[in-house]
Amino acid sequence: MSAGRGGGVRGTRLPRxxxxxxxxxAAVHTFGRRGYRVASMEEIAGLAGVSKPLVYLYLNxxxxxxxxxxxxxxxxxxxxxxxxxDPRLPADRQLWAGLTAFFTHTAENPDGWAVLHRQARxxxxxxxxxxxxxxxxxxxxxxxxIGAAARxxxxxxxxxxxxxxxxxxxxxxxxGAAESLAGWRHEDGTVSARDAAATLMNFAWVGLxxxxxxxxxxxx
Amino acid sequence: MSAGRGGGVRGTRLPRxxxxxxxxxAAVHTFGRRGYRVASMEEIAGLAGVSKPLVYLYLNxxxxxxxxxxxxxxxxxxxxxxxxxDPRLPADRQLWAGLTAFFTHTAENPDGWAVLHRQARxxxxxxxxxxxxxxxxxxxxxxxxIGAAARxxxxxxxxxxxxxxxxxxxxxxxxGAAESLAGWRHEDGTVSARDAAATLMNFAWVGLxxxxxxxxxxxx
Amino acid sequence: MSAGRGGGVRGTRLPRxxxxxxxxxAAVHTFGRRGYRVASMEEIAGLAGVSKPLVYLYLNxxxxxxxxxxxxxxxxxxxxxxxxxDPRLPADRQLWAGLTAFFTHTAENPDGWAVLHRQARxxxxxxxxxxxxxxxxxxxxxxxxIGAAARxxxxxxxxxxxxxxxxxxxxxxxxGAAESLAGWRHEDGTVSARDAAATLMNFAWVGLxxxxxxxxxxxx
Amino acid sequence: MSAGRGGGVRGTRLPRxxxxxxxxxAAVHTFGRRGYRVASMEEIAGLAGVSKPLVYLYLNxxxxxxxxxxxxxxxxxxxxxxxxxDPRLPADRQLWAGLTAFFTHTAENPDGWAVLHRQARxxxxxxxxxxxxxxxxxxxxxxxxIGAAARxxxxxxxxxxxxxxxxxxxxxxxxGAAESLAGWRHEDGTVSARDAAATLMNFAWVGLxxxxxxxxxxxx
DNA sequence: CATGAATGAGCTTTCATTCAT
DNA sequence: AATGAATGAAAGCTCATTCAT
Numbered sequence: 001m002s003a004g005r006g007g008g009v010r011g012t013r014l015p016r017x018x019x020x021x022x023x024x025x026a027a028v029h030t031f032g033r034r035g036y037r038v039a040s041m042e043e044i045a046g047l048a049g050v051s052k053p054l055v056y057l058y059l060n061x062x063x064x065x066x067x068x069x070x071x072x073x074x075x076x077x078x079x080x081x082x083x084x085x086d087p088r089l090p091a092d093r094q095l096w097a098g099l100t101a102f103f104t105h106t107a108e109n110p111d112g113w114a115v116l117h118r119q120a121r122x123x124x125x126x127x128x129x130x131x132x133x134x135x136x137x138x139x140x141x142x143x144x145x146i147g148a149a150a151r152x153x154x155x156x157x158x159x160x161x162x163x164x165x166x167x168x169x170x171x172x173x174x175x176g177a178a179e180s181l182a183g184w185r186h187e188d189g190t191v192s193a194r195d196a197a198a199t200l201m202n203f204a205w206v207g208l209x210x211x212x213x214x215x216x217x218x219x220x
Numbered sequence: 221m222s223a224g225r226g227g228g229v230r231g232t233r234l235p236r237x238x239x240x241x242x243x244x245x246a247a248v249h250t251f252g253r254r255g256y257r258v259a260s261m262e263e264i265a266g267l268a269g270v271s272k273p274l275v276y277l278y279l280n281x282x283x284x285x286x287x288x289x290x291x292x293x294x295x296x297x298x299x300x301x302x303x304x305x306d307p308r309l310p311a312d313r314q315l316w317a318g319l320t321a322f323f324t325h326t327a328e329n330p331d332g333w334a335v336l337h338r339q340a341r342x343x344x345x346x347x348x349x350x351x352x353x354x355x356x357x358x359x360x361x362x363x364x365x366i367g368a369a370a371r372x373x374x375x376x377x378x379x380x381x382x383x384x385x386x387x388x389x390x391x392x393x394x395x396g397a398a399e400s401l402a403g404w405r406h407e408d409g410t411v412s413a414r415d416a417a418a419t420l421m422n423f424a425w426v427g428l429x430x431x432x433x434x435x436x437x438x439x440x
Numbered sequence: 441m442s443a444g445r446g447g448g449v450r451g452t453r454l455p456r457x458x459x460x461x462x463x464x465x466a467a468v469h470t471f472g473r474r475g476y477r478v479a480s481m482e483e484i485a486g487l488a489g490v491s492k493p494l495v496y497l498y499l500n501x502x503x504x505x506x507x508x509x510x511x512x513x514x515x516x517x518x519x520x521x522x523x524x525x526d527p528r529l530p531a532d533r534q535l536w537a538g539l540t541a542f543f544t545h546t547a548e549n550p551d552g553w554a555v556l557h558r559q560a561r562x563x564x565x566x567x568x569x570x571x572x573x574x575x576x577x578x579x580x581x582x583x584x585x586i587g588a589a590a591r592x593x594x595x596x597x598x599x600x601x602x603x604x605x606x607x608x609x610x611x612x613x614x615x616g617a618a619e620s621l622a623g624w625r626h627e628d629g630t631v632s633a634r635d636a637a638a639t640l641m642n643f644a645w646v647g648l649x650x651x652x653x654x655x656x657x658x659x660x
Numbered sequence: 661m662s663a664g665r666g667g668g669v670r671g672t673r674l675p676r677x678x679x680x681x682x683x684x685x686a687a688v689h690t691f692g693r694r695g696y697r698v699a700s701m702e703e704i705a706g707l708a709g710v711s712k713p714l715v716y717l718y719l720n721x722x723x724x725x726x727x728x729x730x731x732x733x734x735x736x737x738x739x740x741x742x743x744x745x746d747p748r749l750p751a752d753r754q755l756w757a758g759l760t761a762f763f764t765h766t767a768e769n770p771d772g773w774a775v776l777h778r779q780a781r782x783x784x785x786x787x788x789x790x791x792x793x794x795x796x797x798x799x800x801x802x803x804x805x806i807g808a809a810a811r812x813x814x815x816x817x818x819x820x821x822x823x824x825x826x827x828x829x830x831x832x833x834x835x836g837a838a839e840s841l842a843g844w845r846h847e848d849g850t851v852s853a854r855d856a857a858a859t860l861m862n863f864a865w866v867g868l869x870x871x872x873x874x875x876x877x878x879x880x
Numbered sequence: 881c882a883t884g885a886a887t888g889a890g891c892t893t894t895c896a897t898t899c900a901t
Numbered sequence: 902a903a904t905g906a907a908t909g910a911a912a913g914c915t916c917a918t919t920c921a922t
Binding site for chain 5: 673674675676679710711712713714717
């Protein structure tokens with residue numbers, strides 16, 4: 001009943017790590033498109049090319065499987081962004097690099113992004129907390145970039161201070177704007193990651209008021 | 221060969237319009253907190269103080285009930301924002317008014333906002349389209365405010381023009397930022413609607429760069 | 441809220457007998473086409489132009505309503521057949537007249553015939569018995585016609601006797617043949633009541649005639 | 661957040677083919693006695709000694725289960741009749757054999773016969789068509805036997821011809837008579853299959869014989 | 881390593897029936 | 902004479918989960 005050729009055929013014996021990856025891929029795909037509740041273990045197992053009990057053997061339960069998906073995708077997104085940012089650059093350059101990486105990664109992993117941004121946040125505490133932590137970390141990172149920019153500008157003493165809370169608010173706004181643009185890109189399809197990042201840098205860094213006066217943010 | 225017994229005691233025999241409102245309120249509450257799939261009709265009926273069949277009699281099906289919730293909440297949010305904006309004011313003042321109304325309304329109707337922002341967008345085409353239409357309308361409105369601001373600034377000839385697509389991108393960013401701040405307010409609890417609107421006006425209108433130089437957006 | 445013109449308008453007050461007739465008509469129509477279980481009281485009440493409670497007030501329950509339908513239609517069919525038969529005629533002429541009336545009546549009252557022949561017999565004892573009684577009566581009537589024919593033929597002594605059971609069997613066959621032809625007519629649509637009756641008389645009576653003369657079919 | 665517990669005790673872990681048969685048997689029994697709408701999947705599952713979900717796993721839905729029953733019973737009845745008939749025999753002997761087989765089979769499979777004759781025809785298009793096809797086939801077969809008998813009798817030229825429609829009408833009558841006698845046997849209980857077949861052959865064939873010789877019944 | 885067989889629990893939906901007016 | 906308001910009960914179907922092999 002088993003096939004002699006190996007490779008994707010149902011019943012073929014594969015090392016656990018490989019199987020687990022197949023399952024997670026299938027799960028991210030299915031959860032991302034259908035949603036946590038609508039996706040069934042049957043569907044996921046089928047897409048992974050294994051039987052349901054094997055999924056349970058390796059991943060224990062639907063809840064744990066989904067958690068594993070969320071963690072994996074969160075880790076991957078964080079890594080993409082972190083690896084793209086050189087902390088020795090000025091703050092605005094760091095932000096530019098991070099945003100570009102964010103838009104690139106979400107476009108290349110739409111299902112993973114859907115799991116994080118849409119599904120995990122919608123389906124109750126256990127998952128929402130996981131993803132909230134990641135988002136808070138990003139917000140904090142952006143807030144600290146804003147703080148760094150303030151120091152770079154050397155305006156600390158002369159200008160009304162930006163309280164920590166203000167910076168968090170600004171960072172929240174910036175992250176939300178990025179999420180929104182990621183969705184827009186997804187629908188539109190013709191906007192490159194750099195376009196999106198540029199739009200956001202102009203918006204955030206220069207401000208609409210300046211923009212209208214002809215001011216532009218540039219990478220140099 | 222006989223069937224249902226019928227005719228219990230629970231109901232206080234109210235006119236249909238009243239009952240329907242109670243049901244919709246219960247549904248928005250439940251859908252907003254538990255999610256479309258997890259919420260059960262039984263739960264909703266119980267919260268509304270009626271039996272399940274009455275919910276079906278008046279609202280037909282879970283899907284229709286949810287659609288009705290989405291429509292009602294979308295209409296309410298739109299009305300709040302629209303009514304707060306005086307179209308004779310300058311663009312930035314209009315935006316300020318709209319944002320304040322948005323933050324106020326979402327804070328006062330957290331369940332309705334959850335239905336629109338989280339649940340409806342997550343649970344498939346029929347609902348997502350409904351809410352996407354409302355959001356697109358808001359984005360278009362913001363984009364046209366940006367266009368109006370450009371004309372007000374009288375910079376049309378001298379400065380690089382903002383293409384329609386650019387304006388849409390900026391508007392998408394601004395709307396996403398607002399959504400994000402609404403969520404932040406919700407968690408934080410100590411940020412007033414005016415604080416949030418001010419943060420966003422500064423962020424968007426003045427730009428981080430200017431902000432750091434001490435520039436501020438003010439209502440005058 | 442009530443209309444001033446009377447006649448079919450919901451809410452109009454009509455004498456009980458009239459209302460009851462409307463309800464029965466609607467019920468026969470609905471039961472005949474949709475079946476006892478599928479037909480809902482709501483549907484019947486709607487078709488009759490009244491509210492559900494009124495149906496209950498007059499006819500008590502679905503079961504009683506259906507029983508009333510069965511009785512009414514059985515009575516009508518019996519009456520049609522009985523009234524067409526002149527007991528002073530010879531047996532074959534009586535049968536001919538009865539069959540013609542049967543085919544005419546069932547074609548003119550397809551819903552009633554469906555209630556009797558299809559629905560009542562299919563949906564459990566209480567109704568099936570009712571209709572079985574009517575059918576048995578018809579079978580008995582046909583059997584007695586066969587007996588009469590035997591006496592008319594004056595063959596009682598000379599030929600192998602037709603036992604009562606044989607006559608019942610023959611009558612059962614004849615009645616079944618008539619039911620089958622009624623259905624065939626209904627589908628075909630181009631066969632007149634007289635055609636059907638003639639087909640059956642040829643089939644049955646020519647055969648019976650020989651039978652009565654002592655003819656028998658044998659396996660050799 | 662966890663759901664079903666699963667994995668009970670009832671099942672004796674049988675191969676699918678066996679279980680499927682048990683379910684079909686239970687379904688035919690239940691549908692035949694209680695009717696399509698009244699029979700519940702729970703009842704059928706219980707009678708088959710399994711849980712409801714297993715019935716759905718194997719047979720998909722109530723409708724498909726019923727269709728499968730109708731098909732199986734139709735196939736079985738057709739096979740019984742077909743296998744009993746030797747096409748090299750004269751027409752009357754073929755009819756005799758077929759009728760005997762029909763009466764035997766329906767008596768041995770009363771539930772299957774009820775499903776075909778009573779339930780399937782009563783419960784809407786999808787099923788009625790299935791069974792109508794089988795019945796039409798039987799009618800056509802009988803009609804062609806009548807045609808063969810006419811040729812055997814060599815009366816083609818001398819006597820008024822029997823048009824195709826006439827033969828269909830006669831076949832309809834004969835099949836209806838057989839159905840009726842099958843029901844009669846079922847109630848009476850003391851009539852053997854051969855008795856019933858003999859009654860019908862006498863009734864039909866002696867009549868047909870005369871018919872083929874040019875005899876006709878007339879209203880005068 | 882991997883699967884076929886099996887089920888408890890729960891959900892949406894429908895319907896006959898009744899009460900208060 | 903007639904109806905709007907309301908519900909208990911049950912049915913079809915799905916799903917996460919487990920046991921035996």
